[in-house]
Amino acid sequence: MSYYDLCCRYHGKVVTITCLDGRRYSGKITHVTDTHVYLQPTGNFGGFGYGWGYYRPWGWGVPIALAAIGGFALGAALFWV
Incomplete structure (x- = not known):
């Protein structure tokens, strides 16, 4: 299964995405294209202190x-950490 399919499957769910460079992003999947997934941040986004104000410049x-x-993990998996 591709990450595109996985992101489409969990559209509207809270997930944690780990990028190849080691950065982690947590948020609700709001939109998926062929090349990008868009997250509405939850809490401390990506460990850089971005909060809800950072969400507004992009509609999705x-x-x-x-x-x-x-890497890709469902938000429920975060409760086991």
């Missing part, structure tokens, strides 16, 4: 390139 949320994704 913060874009993440599908090619940069190295």
